[in-house]
Amino acid sequence: MELPPAEESSNMAEVFSGKYPKKIRKPRFQLIDREQLSWQALNVDRLISEDHPARAIWEFVGNLDLSGYVKNVRAVEGFAGRPLLNPQLLISLWVYAYSQGMGSARAIERLCQHDPAYQWLTGMEVVNAHSLSDFRVEHEEELKGLFIQILGLLNAEGMITLEQVTQDGTKIRASAAPDSFRGKDRIEKALDVAREHVKAVDQLSEEETGKRVERARQRACRERKERLETALKQFDKKRSEGGVKDNEKPRVSMTDPEARIMKQPDGGFAPSYNVQVNTDAANGLIVAVGVTQAGNDLNQLTSGVERVQQNLGITPKQVVADGGYVSRDNIVEMESRNVDFIAPLCDEVGKAKSNYAVRGISADYESSRFIYDAATNSFQCPQGKLLPCKVKYEEDSKVLYKYCANLADCQNCAAKGQCCPGNKKSGRAVFRTEELPQVIKFRQKMETESAKEIYHKRSQIAETPNLWIKAKFKLRQFSVRGLKKVGMESIWACLTYNICQWIRLCWRKQFVAVNAG
Numbered sequence: 001m002e003l004p005p006a007e008e009s010s011n012m013a014e015v016f017s018g019k020y021p022k023k024i025r026k027p028r029f030q031l032i033d034r035e036q037l038s039w040q041a042l043n044v045d046r047l048i049s050e051d052h053p054a055r056a057i058w059e060f061v062g063n064l065d066l067s068g069y070v071k072n073v074r075a076v077e078g079f080a081g082r083p084l085l086n087p088q089l090l091i092s093l094w095v096y097a098y099s100q101g102m103g104s105a106r107a108i109e110r111l112c113q114h115d116p117a118y119q120w121l122t123g124m125e126v127v128n129a130h131s132l133s134d135f136r137v138e139h140e141e142e143l144k145g146l147f148i149q150i151l152g153l154l155n156a157e158g159m160i161t162l163e164q165v166t167q168d169g170t171k172i173r174a175s176a177a178p179d180s181f182r183g184k185d186r187i188e189k190a191l192d193v194a195r196e197h198v199k200a201v202d203q204l205s206e207e208e209t210g211k212r213v214e215r216a217r218q219r220a221c222r223e224r225k226e227r228l229e230t231a232l233k234q235f236d237k238k239r240s241e242g243g244v245k246d247n248e249k250p251r252v253s254m255t256d257p258e259a260r261i262m263k264q265p266d267g268g269f270a271p272s273y274n275v276q277v278n279t280d281a282a283n284g285l286i287v288a289v290g291v292t293q294a295g296n297d298l299n300q301l302t303s304g305v306e307r308v309q310q311n312l313g314i315t316p317k318q319v320v321a322d323g324g325y326v327s328r329d330n331i332v333e334m335e336s337r338n339v340d341f342i343a344p345l346c347d348e349v350g351k352a353k354s355n356y357a358v359r360g361i362s363a364d365y366e367s368s369r370f371i372y373d374a375a376t377n378s379f380q381c382p383q384g385k386l387l388p389c390k391v392k393y394e395e396d397s398k399v400l401y402k403y404c405a406n407l408a409d410c411q412n413c414a415a416k417g418q419c420c421p422g423n424k425k426s427g428r429a430v431f432r433t434e435e436l437p438q439v440i441k442f443r444q445k446m447e448t449e450s451a452k453e454i455y456h457k458r459s460q461i462a463e464t465p466n467l468w469i470k471a472k473f474k475l476r477q478f479s480v481r482g483l484k485k486v487g488m489e490s491i492w493a494c495l496t497y498n499i500c501q502w503i504r505l506c507w508r509k510q511f512v513a514v515n516a517g
């Protein structure tokens, strides 16, 4: 057989396109043998680079006092028993996982089998998902202590000043669907069924429950029963919170009874928790975190400042927050604590204008056009009629005075259509507010350029940690259920954020300096 010329046989494109003469010989390829057994020498320490964040996390966690995690450990040296997983390893695994946007214990178990960073941390061992998930939500006090210890270390490095602290709330979705909310009757019925189920499962023989699957089923039944019992308690709590009207039937989630329906940034509503984060402006580190079931931030300022105080032993000098935290109570409270409170002024003029528009009052007959006479404690209307003081009362830490015109004066007035078109049984009323000195001082302060400038920088400092936690750590929905566990997951995310900032601001610089030298 005649072979093709050498230059033609090297043109593989022609060979594969079928243009080449049929008599060509088939090309030979390297064999892929997936049946073979292969051994490789592996240096575990070389699995990751010298400047890998897993090394920094391991180093940082190694400097913490973890004795609280081992105080009840029974497996000790010299005695029989299975050795426990080192808390330094479990903490490092969770911190590294959160920093990579991973909040699932099962996913971490899988990653331990092939991901070099996880393999380096575990020393090529696979950590069981149950051990990981139990560790995350057990040891609540130790976890809070860990967060404070980390703040102590960062404070010692001069990274926290508490000169200026921001507070901001972010809604994170609960691990519950919007359609899991039910009325009390449905939950009581479901609880009866769950109790019967638990009783039936408890009566299973030891042989049957010895099986792993049966034990898991038993645990699931008990957890469902406990969840429904918690759900029943939440009905009274919801009423006491004041979010339910007298004629309204409250509904509670059967999946996560402590979650509340909250407004989301996209305008929708979803079962969520309100996470309050305090950030120190010096280096953007989180100095306190708390979780609440409240749908708004109005009553969260004082508790946020108290958490900062508890964590660092110092009250922040200045607290910057958005308009959701502005109330007379908060202004007075911050003044009493000697905290410089910076927040935007409420647009009362704008609010009043829209109110006038709704009531059909023209601009010439707004309250500001009525003249106050302190000597007689009365107002004079634009038509010269007198409005004496009728009522004095207190509301939202302020004193209010109500002044009313005579009904007959208004009914016979040519300007009634512009002044009080809707009033049929009473004359026009105007109000005067006697402001607290603290509120007057706050208003004057917030009119100054320096205060406006401070407030202008708030969003960058306050919203960065929230954005980081949601976008980088992918914590848009909690992996755990219940206020306590959700609070713990929030602490995990915040301490991870602080360690990431330490890596960025300190560890990397030191690493570069050492290696450059």
Ligand code: SF4
Pocket: 381, 382, 383, 384, 385, 405, 409, 410, 411, 413, 414, 415, 416, 419, 420, 427, 428
């Ligand atoms: S309606 Fe009554 S309050 Fe208003 S301008 Fe006339 S008299 Fe005065």
